[in-house]
Amino acid sequence: MSKTQTNISKLxxxxxxxxxxxxxxxxxxxxxxxxxxxxxxxxxxxxESSITDLIELNNSFDKVRWKIDEVANKIKAxxxxxxxxxxxxxxxxxxxxxxxxxxxxxxxxxxxSGLKSxxxxxxxxxxxIDMAIEVxxxxxxxxxxxxxxxxxxxxxxxxxxxxxxxxxxxEIPPIHLIVEPWDxxxxxxxxxxxxxxxxxxxxxxxxxxxxxxxxxxxxxxxPSDVCLFIDKVTNQCFVIQLTWSGKxxxxxxxxxxxFESLKDWINQRLVVDQNDWYx
Numbered sequence: 001m002s003k004t005q006t007n008i009s010k011l012x013x014x015x016x017x018x019x020x021x022x023x024x025x026x027x028x029x030x031x032x033x034x035x036x037x038x039x040x041x042x043x044x045x046x047x048e049s050s051i052t053d054l055i056e057l058n059n060s061f062d063k064v065r066w067k068i069d070e071v072a073n074k075i076k077a078x079x080x081x082x083x084x085x086x087x088x089x090x091x092x093x094x095x096x097x098x099x100x101x102x103x104x105x106x107x108x109x110x111x112x113s114g115l116k117s118x119x120x121x122x123x124x125x126x127x128x129i130d131m132a133i134e135v136x137x138x139x140x141x142x143x144x145x146x147x148x149x150x151x152x153x154x155x156x157x158x159x160x161x162x163x164x165x166x167x168x169x170x171e172i173p174p175i176h177l178i179v180e181p182w183d184x185x186x187x188x189x190x191x192x193x194x195x196x197x198x199x200x201x202x203x204x205x206x207x208x209x210x211x212x213x214x215x216x217x218x219x220x221x222x223p224s225d226v227c228l229f230i231d232k233v234t235n236q237c238f239v240i241q242l243t244w245s246g247k248x249x250x251x252x253x254x255x256x257x258x259f260e261s262l263k264d265w266i267n268q269r270l271v272v273d274q275n276d277w278y279x
Contacts, residue, residue, distance in 0.1 A: 005057055012038060012054075013065060016077035018119070031076040031085035035068070038075060059163050065163045079162045082119040083089035087168075091158035100126040100145040101136030107143055107266050110185070114173040115145070122160070122168035129278065131165075143271060144278065181277045182228070182270060184219045191217040194227055197242055205251040207258070208238065218262075221273070228246070228261065237265040244250050 015023040016033060021172055022154035025033050026258060030166050042049050050069075054075065058066050068075050100115055100123070115123045128131040136142030148158065152169065154174075160168045175186055185191055194217050202208055208215070211231050218237070219228040225242040237259040259265040 003268060004047065005060075008042060008049055008053075009057060009061075009065070011042065011045060011097050012075075013077060015041065016075070017067070017080045018082045021196050022085075027076075027083070027085070029086045031081060032069075032072075032074040033076065035075050064162075065155075066127065067163065074108045078164065079124070079166055079168070081121040084121060087160045092128045092161050093153070094149045094161070095127055096149060097126065098149055098167055099119075099129055099132035100125050101132030101134065101144060101149065102143055103136055103140030104143045104267065104271050105140050107179075108263050109181070109267075109272070110145070110177070111262075112191075113175055114171060114177065116171050123171055125167040125169065125194060127165055141271070143274065144180070146180060147172065147176065148178060153218065154177055157264070179221045179270065179274070180210050181273055182219045183222065185217055192218070194242070195229075197244060197246070198227075198240065199228070200246055201243055203248045203251055206249075206254075207252075207256060208240075228265065232241045235261055237262055239265070 005205075011023070011182055015025050015038070016027070016031065020033065022025045023035045023038070023045075025041055034055065051070070051073075054066075055068055055070075058068060059241055064078050066075055067078050083101050096176065117123050124135075125128070126146060127133065132241055133142045134204045135193070136144070149157075152172065153159070157169050157172075167209050174184070176261070177184075179211060185194075187230070195215065198215070202212055211234075214233045215229040215238070216230045217227060218230050220226070221228075221239075225244060226238050226243060229240060231237045231238070239257040243254050258271075259268060
């Protein structure tokens, strides 16, 4: 793609997705713009083009970016909107599991506040892991977040599918995010049960004997007895393998691995564990 074509592509996508008023363009409620308005806006930006040029440019993309209706002489962006538009298709039932690809540097924020649409109108999800990895790689070392779509639908979420098999939905809070192979624990009863067992096992000689009162369960490694606890005072994290003996263990049991922060645990343990999980 030439530099001129790249500039034209960026301008059109910017107007259709984010700021139509910057090109003196009006979008209807579904995001459609009159092609003549687009061509006029391009001309004012020293980028002469025709409807034939736009069709050829659209066909040159690796993935569909625009939808062009030659009969109605209109054009719209297929995805990536930060402005509010209505969906022309009815909500659809997605596969049982969808994937969101992100970069590891964003994980701490996502685990704290969930998946946000940010400048877009919707959160974007993929049908397969490879596509999600490709998306995550664009921003750094990739990480995969799984979404149980049935749970979201049961809680009122709608899903829409774009022409390039991207699924769109509303922002998703942390409670609905799955980060294999770790399971973040929210249930208070489970938290209490595992912390109670930890207190039974730790002796006075254990490295956590003075911190036990500050610990809170955060996550559990799959079906194993390996748990992640955080010190609510120091923010240190500890991966601990419970023995379920129900009694004081001889130091260094239960075995304990310390991380200076949740971010350190994410980078040094969670990311490594997930790489092994999906291999």
